[in-house]
Amino acid sequence: MKNKQIPYSEISFTHPEIMQIENSGEAKRYMLHSKSSNGSQQNELTLDEEVEGTTDNFDLIEMDNQVHEYVKLPKVTKVRRKSSIKRDFEDKNTRKRFIDDQGKRATADVGGNTVAKGLENKSLYDIQVQGELGEFIKVLKALENYSEVRSIDVIQGSLKEFSDAKRFVYLSDGVTESKYVIAEINLFPNKVVSVIEVEREDRALSTLICFLNHQQGKSFYYQQILFGLIDSHGTWDIEQLQFYNIDF
Known part of the structure; x- marks a missing residue:
């Protein structure tokens, strides 16, 4: 896909996950552990067509095979609006929660809705x-x-x-x-x-x-x-x- 063009010189975006992280010596309130990995490093993510949120017309496209060539790339700026505290210390009051995460993810459309495709020359x-x-x-x-x-x-x-x-x-x-x-x-x-x-x-x-x-x-x-x-x-x-x- 060659000669693509984004008609903007700069793109700014923000998201709740884009935060300034501050380290703190306070004790953790809770800690999450994955049952599938028993607290070890998470297993490799698996793309699944049946995960909730996928559309009926699910097409798996290998991301490594996609090549996009743009005429001129715009400047992308992340706008941080909030800050979050990262606590490293644990004590007797730290609550531990175990979640069943199988490492499955879906390349689903946003909200499972059909996305309007652009008309490209x-x-x-x-x-x-x-x-x-x-x-x-x-x-x-x-x-x-x-x-x-x-x-x-x-x-x-x-x-x-x-x-x-x-x-x-x-x-x-x-x-x-x-x-x-x-x-x-x-x-x-x-x-x-x-x-x-x-x-x-x-x-x-x-x-x-x-x-x-x-x-x-x-x-x-x-x-x-x-x-x-x-x-x-x-x-x-x-x-x-x-x-x-x-x-x-």
Whole structure:
């Protein structure tokens, strides 16, 4: 994942766990011990798909295999708002508690809820799709050779990203997810045309060609257009396009 960009020069964040630790000679109030490790060093953490909080669509991704390359990394600042006391001394009043910690952890989404995925541009030659959308990609590759075209960026995904309860999200077999391709055609001089193509199968659905007046918030407009498409059961919502001042 290359050329990622975070549009901020500095990011500040705070959390209850981010505290200034102060050492103290006072006695501990309580002490926690793990039953599984019998007070010794904790066992290696195990990722578990069944731990409470995981989503149904659990995908285990090896973190070592992920490489993110950013154009420019922002400065990250931890803001410490509180302080905590670290007590090392124990006496007869120190209460000991034993907890059953099996060392299992889950790479779950926050709160177990579905996280809205961002729409990211990809190179035209990195897109691998079959069928009708595959023919659409071939047309884009031919279009890229025209002198008026500066470049073509492509966003690819599945309509299931926006809804899992609508019939139009799936093809006629009820299992295969319906896919979409958004092509951003950059023309000379400084003009961008967005072309949205969705798998039609046996449905009549026109290709949407539109001009976004605000390129900075284009992801929001794309999401709203696809939301409207799903809610309208496979027809472009003209009133919605006019509401957002999108020329189509």
